Amino acid sequence: MGTPLNPRSPLQVTLTATPNEVTRGETVRLRADSSERGVTYEWHVSGGSLARWANTDDEVVWDTSGTEAGMETATVxxxxxxxxxxxxxxTDVRVRIPVIDGRRASLSVHLEPAGLARTDSQALWTAIRNSSESLGFGEYQDFIDLVLCRSSQGLDRESRLLRAEGRAELKAVGKGSTLPYPDVDAYWLLKTATEAFMRLRCGILVDPRRPGEPFEGIDLSEEQHRYQDGPVTQDEIETMWRAFIEPIPQDPKFYTLPYFARILDGLRDVPVRGASKFGFPCDAILRYKLTHPCLIELLWNYWEEESLLVQSMIEISRRFQNMRRSVEPDPLAHLEIAPLLPLANLLWGYIQDDQHRLSVARRAYEYDHHYGITLIGRAVPRLRGADSRSKFLEAFHSLLKLCTTFFTQADDMTVTPDGFPVLNGLKEVHLLLTEGQHNQYGDLPWTARQEMLMQQWLLARPEMRSFLPARAMVAYPEPWMGTVDVMKKLQGWTDTPTLHFHNLAAFGERILLSIRFGDWNSVIERDEAANWARYWRAEIQGYIHAYRATTGVDLTSDRLDVTMPAVHLWRRTERQAAGAGRRRAAIGGAVGAGAGMAGRRMRRTPPSGRPY
Incomplete structure (x- = not known):
């Protein structure tokens, strides 16, 4: 462009549109040619929107998506x-509206996620999630309240059926259960009802003739969101379930999960025939476990224990027996439960039954056997485990990091996400989980789940909340959480909310169950792993967030963390206790000479630290 010879001469501008006839939704390139330098351009169009072309002002791109039919005008x-x-x-541009089946229609352009292909194993994940929700505290509290607390008057039909179902199972359990202590009927009923609840709710039925039982009560709207490849009905899920399960090699009349079928295929001499559900011969027990696998994971107990649920009950039990703490002042000094309240007799039975509960050390050994992690604290002895999964934490955290990379790819509609890294990570975690699936596996997690469900129910009782009142404005999803948070505040333990530990327990259990009981060693297609990551995305990202909130470690970081979570929790608690000690010392020093004795008493009180 040249320099004007006469500043008073007219300003010459040429406007071009390429192309000058389009279908609505297409773009037009507008260019203004001027004979001058140092001029500014101001663009206007009668509809649609404008965007700059490259880094110049004399060219723009006109998006005609918002225009009307006919001639549209662009002005510079x-x-x-x-x-x-x-x-x-x-300049004018003619805009056409597309016609479909003789009718004018709007043009809409969007991208769809790539790499979506439904697999039969998704039915197993639906069954796992449904089983996990049926074992939740809300379901358990309703069951126990129906059995222990409510009369039959005013119950709706569903509650009456639940009560009848629970009573029938109670009779079966109660015949072989008793406690050698007097005046513990209420506690005995609580313990028996908890075992009955576990028998009714733990696990799924693997039977192609009754494919609907594992999916009873599922939320189809939630499943629609998780399947992502189109609408899904319960009939379709049941069809996938029938295609997924396999007959037991030793007895093809019965079916089991493909993972179990693969194990039994190499153990042809193992009998699985039997006459009854709970009777002898012993092979009936094996058949029942194969056709009714109990879907619980010990990781749930680990994170609930790290939330200090168990330790809260220990402190309440000690105070109930009039035991004073060595540290002053005793935060539970005014805990008094009237004998007229039901909780008093329940706690009496709970304390009398203490010798029959799992010890902290026994659970710690099993955490080490399953996952290579353990507890740290004063009540945990030095462990000398015979078999530890030292590589599990590295493999699990690596899988979670691979999932975050997969999610980033999946969110980019122009990229087909690669499921092979996730598949390799799943194979590694599955191998380590099944290596620890021996000896006490099954029985100890079952017992630990019963005991902690009972502790949660006791802590959620109204009588308990009367002297350990939770913060009224915090919307706890489960009522026992507020009691534990209050106890941690009184005792000077960790200030991390219990909700984060509970999310780690619930999300971690579902993730590991889907890996443990999946037949991942026989999977070679990436679609299976891609579907797994998509289905469990909410739990995976929820676990990553809760882990950062409790330990301070970001699992999405490129630096892989393999330190036991108990170590991180110990360090955070020590830093918190040290900070509290410095604050107490500062307050004591500020009291002055007149109140020096009180200040010295405050400084002599050591921080509580980890409660174990």
């Missing part, structure tokens, strides 16, 4: 501010 105003000259040019 060019201003030479130095010589106070302005020129305006316009």
């Amino acid at each position: 105003r060019v201003t030479d501010r130095q010589h106070k000259r302005t020129s305006e040019q316009s």
Whole structure:
């Protein structure tokens, strides 16, 4: 563009549109050619939107998505501010509206996620999630309240059926259960009802003749969101379930999960025939476990224990027996439970039954056997485990990191996410989980789940909340959480909310169950792993967030963390206790000589630290 010879000459501008006839939704390139330098351009169009072309002002792109049918106008105003000259040019572009089946229609363009292909194993994940929810505290509290607390009057039909179902199972359990202590009927009923609840709710039925039982009560709207490849019905899920399960090699009349079928295929001499559900011969027990696998994971107990649920009950039990703490002042000094309240007799039975509960050390050994992690604290002895999964934490955290990379790819609609890294991570975690699936596996997690469900129910009782009142404005999803948070505040333990530990327990259990009981060693297609990551995305990202909130470690970081979570929790608690000690010392020093004795008493009180 040249320099003007005469500043008073008219400002020359040429406007071009390429193309000048389009279908609505397409773009037009607008260019203004001026004979001057140092001019500014101002663009206007009668509809749609504009965007700059490259880094110049004399060219723009016109998106015609918002235009009407017919002729549309584009206008450019060019201003030479130095010589106070302005020129305006316009051009017309014909916009067509697409016609479909003789009718004018709007043009909509969008991208769809790539790599979606439904697999039969998704039915197993639906069954796992449904089983996990049926074992939740809300379901358990309703069951126990129906058995222990409510009369039959005013119950709806569903509650009456639940009560009848629970009573029938109670009779079966109660015949072989008793406690050698007097005046513990209420506690005995609580313990028996908890075992009955576990028998009714733990696990799924593997039977192609009754494919609907594992999916009873599922939320189809939630499943629609998780399947992602289109609408899904319960009939379709049941069809996938029938295609997924396999007959037991030793007895094809019965079916089991493909993982179990693969194990039994190499153990042809193992009998699985039997006459009854709970009777002898012993092979009936094996058949029942194969056709009714109990879907619980010990990781749930680990994170609930790290939330200090168990330790809260230990402190309440000690105070109930009039045991004073060595540290002053005793935060539970005014805990008094009247004998007229039901909780008093329940706690009496709970304490009498203490010798029959799992010890902290026994659970710690099993955490080490399953996952290579353990507890740290004063009540945990030095462990000398015979078999530890030292590589599990590295493999599990690596899988979670691979999932975050997969999610980033999946969110980019122009990229087909690669499921092979996730598949390799699943194979590694599955191998380590099944290596620890021996000896006490099954029985100890079952017992630990019963005991902690009972502790949660006791802590959620109204009588308990009367002297350990939770913060009224915190919307706890389960009532026992507020009691534990209050106890941690009184005792000077960790200030991390119990909710984060509970999320780790619930999300971690579902993730590991889907890995443990999946037949991952026989999977070679990436679609299976891609579907797994998509289905469990909420739990995976929820676990990653809760882990950062409790330990301070970001699992999405490129630096892989393999330190036991108990170590991180110990360090955070020590830093918290040290900070509290410095604050107490500062307060004591500020009291002055007149109140020096009180200040010295405050400084002599050591921080509580980890409660174990």
